[in-house]
Amino acid sequence: MIFGIIRLSVIAFIVMLVVYFILSAWSRSVRRGKLAEEWDEEVRTGDRDAFIEQGLEDYDGSLRRKLILGVFVVPYLVIGVLVYVVNFQ
Numbered sequence: 001m002i003f004g005i006i007r008l009s010v011i012a013f014i015v016m017l018v019v020y021f022i023l024s025a026w027s028r029s030v031r032r033g034k035l036a037e038e039w040d041e042e043v044r045t046g047d048r049d050a051f052i053e054q055g056l057e058d059y060d061g062s063l064r065r066k067l068i069l070g071v072f073v074v075p076y077l078v079i080g081v082l083v084y085v086v087n088f089q
Helices: 002-043 048-060 063-067 070-088
Strands: none
Touching: 002 048, 002 063, 002 070, 048 063
C-alpha cells in the first residue's frame, strides 16, 4: 500500500515537473512575443532587446509566473481530498 502511494507520488511529480517546464517555456515565449509586438507598435525608441529583457525580468517576478507553480500544488490537493473522501466518509 505505502509503496503504491510512493510510486504514484514520484510518477506524478515527474509528470508535473515536465508540465511545469512546458507551461513555463510557453508562457515566457508568449510574453516575449507580446513585448516585441508592444515595442514594434508603441515604443520604437531605444534598444529593442533591452526592452524585451527588462520586460521578461519584470515577468519573472509577476503573479502569473507564480501561478504556474499551481501545477505542483493542485494535483496533490485533489488526490488528498479524494483519498479523504473515499476513506473517511
